[in-house]
Amino acid sequence: MQDLYPSRKSQEVSIIPRKDPIIHAGEGQENHSPLSQEQINSYEKNGFLMLENFFSETEVKEMSKEIYGLADEYKQSDKPEVVREPTSEEIRSIFAVHQNSDYFDKVSADQRLLDIVNYLLGGDVYVNQSRINYKPGFTGKEFYWHSDFETWHVEDGMPRMRAVSVSIALSDNYSFNGPLMLIPGSHEHFISCIGEAPEDHYKKSLKMQEFGVPDHDSMRWLADEYGISVPTGPAGSVLLFECNTMHGSNSNITPFGRNNLFMVYNSVENRLVEPFSGAAPRPEFIAARKKLPVLG
Template identity: 50%
Template sequence: METRSDDFYPTRLERPIPPFDRLDPVVYSQGADRNRGPLTENELAQYERDGFLVFDNFLDTDTVHRFRDDLRAYEHNDSMLRSEGTITEPGKQEIRSIFGIHQLSERFDRLTRDPKILDMVHQLLGSDAYIHQSRINFKPGFHGKGFDWHSDFETWHAEDGMPRMRAVSFSIALTDNTPFNGPLMLVPGSHKTFIPCVGRTPEDHYQSSLKKQELGVPNAQDLRRIVDEHGIKAPTGPAGSLIIFECNTLHASNANMSPWPRSNLFFVYNSVENLLSQPFCGNKPRPDFLGNRSDTEALEARSDRSFGRTG
């Protein structure tokens, strides 16, 4: 496959090439706009350094319980289980992820438009944004499978056609995150380096990769080098905690061998100035529930109900 002239982050290659420094800012807002939002200068500096931020108790207990009730209803909904956007665990009928959840749930849609969240998004991306992808991740007790090390941007670039690193993920815990139930692991500082991956992407790759990702993951040598340099962090905290992480931050999670389930809401904002082009891997675009192309209007804040911290 020939590299396109507009491809600044070549990946899914026939031969390996070395990792290289990212070409894009981490925080896009500058000057007075940088301080026009809820994130402090110290938090912005930490995000630039580490590629993620953690806030305990971002959602109040009542709101978490309502989302958890929704989750239980989805688990027992046969039509939801058969939906194309529902991914089950490998070899099982237990739900692993439900994609496009902001289009299925009014409560989730309102959360993505919460003024506090959108103000943070505007600070980080320096522009209006839309939802690129949303989902609920399930990780049941005893046998919830893990997620391999990867950069979301690598996949979104190769398989969705996201041109530049100008997207951010919000992950809100619906259950307590403990060291034992497969919490999210992140490599601080890894967002500053792009690691190209090797291997041709099959058509409809998502049908297998969402169950277990084996293509579009760093090789062991590159991964060891960057983890040896930066280490690994696994934030834990109570239900309602929020993790914000940059689209190129390497992350993964272990299998859940504890009896305690781990579930989280997950939504990705992409800048309206970073709309998807044709996938850089050369394949047809993935479905909209994975890489949204049909509804890219800037999100407007919903002030009828505010979630999140008050400080």
């Protein structure tokens, strides 16, 4: 398959214009949209949409109970789906929760969410990845700028930009507890990252920059051109963001943690192929390849 968005293959940085629609629903389908025209326009323009108080307080309480229940259940587990802090045994993430928990399987098929996702992606979808993130206060680490699509394309073989991430906030998101920062409009540009240098360029390359991360000049250009958005909102809010929207987060020294449930929906027309890096695929719980239940 042709690589429409090459990345990590060259020693040069480049910016490739997006080659895919943002709203994949066809013409004439506007009437089926569960979002208002204003919301659709905002998602199309910015590459993300915050839906405040999408889930009720009761639902948030239930989900919170379930995520702590799972953390308890997996406390001693050595499953690879359970990711722990590097310096302690504390659980940082649990992957594939829609497969390992009946409760989160149901949440992933929530019809209110699916109506939106089906519309944005123009048809049937499946869950490409799901995870719970436990982000404790005081020690929350920063997460550098990235486009999820860049990783999913290179490492997982996602061919086109036709996926959307759904982050359900299970704690209040303030401006100061390490919330997601997004560059509105960045989804229109694919920032092709610098690749691993041939071995004899090893030292030079290391001095230049890390590979697989967007370069400073491109980031400066994006931020100057579009600014930075920091959507905040109470627990129960849902942030939808397009797979190529540039995002990252600063660290969090406040006592206020930030738990969330994170699910990636991919169009059934956009199933994973061989990774464009040429390397072996990542594990199934990070990027689903098996035929999974189609949600529509």
